[in-house]
Amino acid sequence: MTDNTPHRTIVVLVENKAGVLARVADLFARRGYNIISLAVAPTHDDRFSRLTIVVDVESVPLDQIVKQLFKLVNVVEIAELSPSESVERELMMATIKAPQETRGQIIEIVDIFEGKILAVSPDHLTVSLDGRPSKLDDFESLIDAYSIVELQRSGRIALPKIGRDVPRLRAIV
Amino acid sequence: MSEQSTSQPTRLNGGQALILSLEMEGVEVVFGYPGGAILPVYDPIIDSKIRHVLVRHEQGAGHAAEGYAHVTGKPGVCMVTSGPAATNIVTPLADAYLDSVPMVCITGQVALPAIGTDAFQECDTTGITRSITKHNMLVTRAEDIPRAVHEAFHIATTGRPGPVLIDVPKDIVDANNPNAYFDFTYPPDIDLPGYAPAAAPSPTSVDAAVEEMMKAERPVLYVGGGVLKSRGAEVLRRLAEMGNIPVVTTLMARGAFPDSHELCLGMPGMHGNYTAVTAMQRSDLLVAMGSRFDDRVTGKVGAFAPEAKIIHVDIDPAEHGKVRRPDVSVVGDCRVAMEAMVAKLEAKGGSKAFADHTPWRRQLSGWQEKYPLTYQPSAPDELLKPQQVVESLRDACPADTIVSSGVGQHQMWTSQYWRFDHPYTWVNSGGLGTMGFSIPAAIGAKTAFPDRMVWAVDGDGCFQMTGQELITASVERIPIKVALLNNAYLGMVRQWQELFYEERYSEVYLSHEMPDYVKWAESMGCVAFRVEDPSEVDVTIAKANEIDDRPVVVEFRCHSDEKVYPMVPAGGSNDDILVDPSQRGDAE
Ligand SMILES: Cc1ncc(C[n+]2csc(CCOP(=O)(O)OP(=O)(O)O)c2C)c(N)n1
Ligand SMILES: [Mg+2]
Numbered sequence: 001m002t003d004n005t006p007h008r009t010i011v012v013l014v015e016n017k018a019g020v021l022a023r024v025a026d027l028f029a030r031r032g033y034n035i036i037s038l039a040v041a042p043t044h045d046d047r048f049s050r051l052t053i054v055v056d057v058e059s060v061p062l063d064q065i066v067k068q069l070f071k072l073v074n075v076v077e078i079a080e081l082s083p084s085e086s087v088e089r090e091l092m093m094a095t096i097k098a099p100q101e102t103r104g105q106i107i108e109i110v111d112i113f114e115g116k117i118l119a120v121s122p123d124h125l126t127v128s129l130d131g132r133p134s135k136l137d138d139f140e141s142l143i144d145a146y147s148i149v150e151l152q153r154s155g156r157i158a159l160p161k162i163g164r165d166v167p168r169l170r171a172i173v
Numbered sequence: 174m175s176e177q178s179t180s181q182p183t184r185l186n187g188g189q190a191l192i193l194s195l196e197m198e199g200v201e202v203v204f205g206y207p208g209g210a211i212l213p214v215y216d217p218i219i220d221s222k223i224r225h226v227l228v229r230h231e232q233g234a235g236h237a238a239e240g241y242a243h244v245t246g247k248p249g250v251c252m253v254t255s256g257p258a259a260t261n262i263v264t265p266l267a268d269a270y271l272d273s274v275p276m277v278c279i280t281g282q283v284a285l286p287a288i289g290t291d292a293f294q295e296c297d298t299t300g301i302t303r304s305i306t307k308h309n310m311l312v313t314r315a316e317d318i319p320r321a322v323h324e325a326f327h328i329a330t331t332g333r334p335g336p337v338l339i340d341v342p343k344d345i346v347d348a349n350n351p352n353a354y355f356d357f358t359y360p361p362d363i364d365l366p367g368y369a370p371a372a373a374p375s376p377t378s379v380d381a382a383v384e385e386m387m388k389a390e391r392p393v394l395y396v397g398g399g400v401l402k403s404r405g406a407e408v409l410r411r412l413a414e415m416g417n418i419p420v421v422t423t424l425m426a427r428g429a430f431p432d433s434h435e436l437c438l439g440m441p442g443m444h445g446n447y448t449a450v451t452a453m454q455r456s457d458l459l460v461a462m463g464s465r466f467d468d469r470v471t472g473k474v475g476a477f478a479p480e481a482k483i484i485h486v487d488i489d490p491a492e493h494g495k496v497r498r499p500d501v502s503v504v505g506d507c508r509v510a511m512e513a514m515v516a517k518l519e520a521k522g523g524s525k526a527f528a529d530h531t532p533w534r535r536q537l538s539g540w541q542e543k544y545p546l547t548y549q550p551s552a553p554d555e556l557l558k559p560q561q562v563v564e565s566l567r568d569a570c571p572a573d574t575i576v577s578s579g580v581g582q583h584q585m586w587t588s589q590y591w592r593f594d595h596p597y598t599w600v601n602s603g604g605l606g607t608m609g610f611s612i613p614a615a616i617g618a619k620t621a622f623p624d625r626m627v628w629a630v631d632g633d634g635c636f637q638m639t640g641q642e643l644i645t646a647s648v649e650r651i652p653i654k655v656a657l658l659n660n661a662y663l664g665m666v667r668q669w670q671e672l673f674y675e676e677r678y679s680e681v682y683l684s685h686e687m688p689d690y691v692k693w694a695e696s697m698g699c700v701a702f703r704v705e706d707p708s709e710v711d712v713t714i715a716k717a718n719e720i721d722d723r724p725v726v727v728e729f730r731c732h733s734d735e736k737v738y739p740m741v742p743a744g745g746s747n748d749d750i751l752v753d754p755s756q757r758g759d760a761e
Contacts, residue, residue, distance in 0.1 A: 015367055018311065023303060030304050067491035073308040073328060076367040 007036050008062050009088070009158055010169070012051040012069060013077040016042055020074045024051060027072065033065055034058075037155035048076065052157045066169045078169045081158045085166060091130045091154040092139070093118070097147035098125040106146055113139045124149065182356035187315035187346035188213040190357050191279070192221045194322035197359050200250050202226060202241065202620055204234040208254025209294060211281030213346040226620060226649050231258045233613035233642040235265020239274045240617025243600045244575055246404065248275040248329045249617060255281045256294030259340075260301065264607060266336050267305040271604025272425060273402060275334035277325050278306075284344035285313060298340045307335030315345040316355040320364075327363050332370025333489040334402055371488050374505030379513045381501045382460070382484045386518070387526050389458035389482075391533045392418045395441070395470075398425030398603070399463015399487055405508030406430065406596040409462065412511050415523055417530045419537055421449040423464055425603040428593035438537065439546075442470040443741045444585040447544035448537055450739065450747050455536075456481045463487060463507040466496035467604070476746035486510045544739075546589050547753045551707050551732070559583060559658045559731045562710060563590040566628065566656055569714045574626040575600060575618045579611040579635030582664040585737045587630040609638030615653040616646050626654070626718070633659040633683055633690075640693065646724040647698025654717055655694075655726045660733045661685045668736050694726035705730045 014020045021040060028035050034056035043050045055065055062080070069075050081088070098106050106125060110117060115129035129139055133156050140151070160166040185193065191214050195203065202224040207215045218225050228234045231253045238249025249269075253262050259280045269276045283292040299309045308328050312321045318341070325337040347353050386392060400409055406429050413420050413436050420430045421441040430437050441449040453459060459481045464470070471477040474496060485492070485499035486507055493502045503510050518526050548560040563586050576591055577600035578584040584601065593599055600618050602610040615629035636657055646653050663681040670678050694701035700720050702713045704727060717725045738753040751757075 019299060019303075022300070026303050061494075064491065064495060067493075071307075071489070071491055073365060073368045 005036065005056050006058050007054050008057050009052065009054050009081045009083075009086070009156065010062070010066065011079045011081055011158065012053060012075060013043070014049050014051060014072075015074040015076060016047055016049045017074055020049065021051075023072050023074065024069070027068055031060075031068060033060055037153070039155040039157045052081075052155070054156060079160075079166045080169055081160060081166060085164045086158045086160050088132055088156050088158040089130055090133045090136050090156040091128065092136045092151065093126065093128045094140075094143065094151040095124055095126045095149040096143055097123060097149060099123050102146055106143065109139070109142050115139070182358050184354055185357040186213075186348045186350075187318050187341070187353045188348060189217045190315065190318045190355070191322065191341065191346060192217040192223065193357060194319045194359065195223060195250065196221060197319075198322065198326045199247075203250045203252050204228055204237040204241075204617065205252035206231050206234055206254070206258060208258055208281065210255035210283055210343045211252065211279075211341070212254075213343060213348055214252065214279070214281070214341065216348065224620075226616070226645065226651070228613065228645050229641045230639070231261035232264050232609065233616070233639055233645065235262045235276070235278065236268070236607075236610050236613035236639070237617035237620070237642075238276050238278070239265060239269050239272075240577060240600050240614030241621045242269075242274050242276055242617075243614070244597050244618045245621045246275075246402075246597070248277050248326055250277050250279070252279040253281070254294070255283055255298065256296050259296055259298040263301060263305065264605075266302055266338065268602050268605040268607045268610065269336040270305045270307065272602065273334050273398060274336065275329040276336040277322075277329050278336060278338045280338060280340050282311065282340045282342045285342045286344070288342065298338070302338050305336075306338050307333075309338035309340065311340040311342070312345065313342065315353045318345070319357065320360045323360050324363060324365060328365070328368065333399075371490060371504045371506070374486070374503045374510045374513065376513070378501060378503045379510065379517060382486070382503050383514055383517045383521070385458055385482060385484055385501055386416060386418075386460065386514070387521065388528060390528050390530070391456045392416070392458040392460060392530070393438075393452050393456040394418050394420040395423070395453060395459045395461045395464050396420055396426045396429050397423045397462065397464025399507045400426055400429045401463075401596055403463065403488070403506045403508040405463075405511055408508055408511040408515060410434070411515050412518075415515065415518060416527045417524065417534070418460070419452060419534065421445070421453065422593075423467070423470055423603075424588055424601060426464070427588055427591075427599040427601075428596045431594040432592045433594055438541075440588055442467075443472070443743070444589065444737050444739065446546050446589070447739055447750060447752055448540040450741065450750050451540055452537055453478045453481070454747050458482050458484065461485045461487070461499070462511070465492050471496065472741045472745055472747040476748060544752050544756055547755060548735070549755070553707060555707070555732070556705065557707055557710065557729050557731045559660065559729070559735055560586050560590050561707070562656065562658060562729045562731065563587055563630065565710045566630070566714055567591050569711065569718060570626055570628065574598065574628060575615070575622065576628050576630060577601065577611040577615040577618060578630045579632050580606045580608045580665075581632040581634060582660070582668065582735070582737050583630055583632040583635075583658040585665075586658070589737075608632075608635045611635060612639050612646075612653070612655060613642045615655075616642060616651050619646075619651045619653045623651075629653055629655045631655055631657050632664065633657060633661065634663045636690070637683070637688070641697070643694065643697040643699055643724050643726065650722075652721055652724050654724065657690060657726060657728045658731050659690065659728050660731045660735070662733050664733070664735075665737070667733070671734070671736070672740075673742070690726065690728040697724075699724040699726045701726045701728070703728045703730065
């Protein structure tokens with residue numbers, strides 16, 4: 001789902017203050033930038049939160065997005081996480097129609113992908129799966145054949161590979 | 174700030190702390206308007222040495238603060254209550270944001286427990302103003318007020334300046350709330366881990382810029398408001414003179430380089446003069462100095478200055494490459510950058526380091542001779558030509574006169590025909606184009622410099638938006654002067670309808686009879702004149718300039734169908750510039 005549009009993943013460290021998420025979201029909306037996915041949570045240091053944002057760089061260069069983000073007073077640091085330099089994970093939960101006839105096939109797919117079955121009813125299964133976003137994409141396209149009732153992905157989160165230096169993006173060109 | 178105040182805490186409530194914090198920042202004047210939520214902050218104003226100017230509409234407070242900031246370089250301060258007052262000041266905030274004007278705006282807010290309940294006069298002020306302020310904050314504890322004020326002034330005045338808003342809930346400033354008291358100390362430091370405005374430009378970028386400047390054969394210094402913000406007019410002149418480089422000054426930069434200097438080409442852009450516009454189009458190197466490739470300057474971006482390499486000097490990294498990708502990017506303060514450039518160039522031989530610009534200068538002079546700004550002066554019994562009025566006014570006023578303007582034709586004529594020889598004499602709404610800017614902005618400027626002459630050149634449409642601030646001017650004894658160029662129309666819109674909508678004039682006629690501006694001005698405590706005949710222009714201006722104890726309004730009755738030329742039609746290429754009809758037919 002994210003693979004069709006040119007995109008990049010950035011990690012934005014922000015001060016953990018009221019309204020910061022709104023500022024970031026506003027900036028994207030106001031300048032016409034697209035967010036493909038967004039995950040937010042406090043870091044181990046509760047003065048700061050970390051946003052992992054997958055941004056669409058089709059219509060606007062990453063460089064302009066980063067510079068505009070840096071103009072927000074509460075943005076402390078921005079780094080780009082390229083897929084080769086980072087480990088990425090995403091979580092997916094889905095409730096799927098699973099009547100008697102197809103239930104076995106669905107369970108088999110979940111097993112292959114090392115997912116979990118979280119809840120069962122006579123006609124439905126709720127499953128969860130985590131892994132690299134591309135793995136989730138594959139899973140999603142396979143189970144699509146079985147009528148998805150609801151599906152939620154967390155948006156990706158990522159950390160640099162151990163020992164790799166992640167380029168800290170700077171607003172100063 | 175001082176040793177004493179940080180080491181000897183006094184017990185204050187939030188309201189007192191807010192006013193004391195403003196004093197600590199050196200604030201001399203606050204433009205404001207009280208109301209419910211901000212009431213507790215108004216009480217300690219009585220005991221403060223800070224002057225408060227009571228405006229007649231919150232928009233006036235914001236523009237007055239901007240006017241003050243434009244002419245002093247110091248942050249303008251305004252203070253209003255919650256809800257409708259906060260929404261009334263949205264326009265000046267947006268104006269200050271687009272023109273990078275340092276400003277601190279304090280808004281009252283409903284008490285903390287009432288926030289989010291749709292309480293009386295509650296609105297989401299920080300939400301509404303998020304995208305039109307450099308930063309804003311909702312303070313939630315009385316003891317955070319000094320830090321909030323200190324940080325607001327720091328953010329408003331450093332890096333690329335801009336407006337900062339502090340939203341203050343009523344309960345934390347309330348003298349009757351025991352929890353609103355704390356031991357006041359003023360924070361000596363700033364704790365903003367995410368705020369690091371660009372410092373000095375990198376030497377390599379300066380070197381690269383200098384290399385390009387030495388090679389260029391047809392360079393133009395494209396000077397914007399950033400030069401004024403960085404207080405770089407003096408070093409700009411050294412750079413231009415050393416390199417024999419022609420200069421254009423954008424609407425925001427009028428006065429940053431003297432109009433009467435032989436290297437000055439004047440204003441570029443949609444209503445710029447032929448030579449300024451065409452010089453950029455034919456240039457091989459544009460040195461963009463604190464300018465931002467605004468669409469009103471570039472016209473159609475793809476056709477703008479097609480042969481020019483670009484050196485972009487700007488303190489805001491995001492401006493680099495936003496519109497036009499620079500060949501050399503110099504991120505930093507314009508003045509510091511130009512000082513570094515001048516030093517570098519001097520080491521390389523000063524004037525001798527540059528290519529010969531004589532042929533280029535000759536070409537420019539040719540254009541200047543062929544296509545000067547021009548208009549047909551009015552015949553003796555005709556109504557006035559607005560351009561002529563501006564010229565008469567210019568010639569009758571001291572060189573350090575401060576001029577503000579509204580938005581419309583009168584604004585363009587003022588920018589074109591005034592002679593700006595000094596920085597910080599032009600106060601104007603460029604980016605947002607806010608009608609009604611001139612009178613409150615002039616009040617702010619005159620408050621800062623009571624001894625200087627301040628003229629607001631206004632349109633009749635604009636005057637009807639903020640004219641009531643003349644009551645403020647009279648009551649507070651801020652004797653500004655207003656030159657009202659009354660053409661009975663929303664002239665600029667009319668011009669577009671004439672040229673691009675087949676003369677179908679839709680809702681642009683105001684009135685030839687109403688209001689009676691003289692009576693209106695007199696009722697507001699001003700001395701007022703009406704001028705209808707060209708022969709009365711000079712004498713009336715002389716009379717107006719004599720008066721210095723009250724505001725003066727001179728209504729100049731002008732032709733309705735006069736147009737601003739040259740003009741680059743919106744969205745068109747700068748090469749398609751329309752000069753005055755009398756000059757057409759033999760354009761290159
Ligand atoms: C607040 C606001 N509303 C509308 C406009 C659009 N506008 C730009 S110029 C203009 C006409 C201004 O009329 P007037 O003040 O009489 O000046 P003139 O052009 O006649 O000199 C209008 C309506 C604006 N710039 N600002
Ligand atoms: Mg008019």
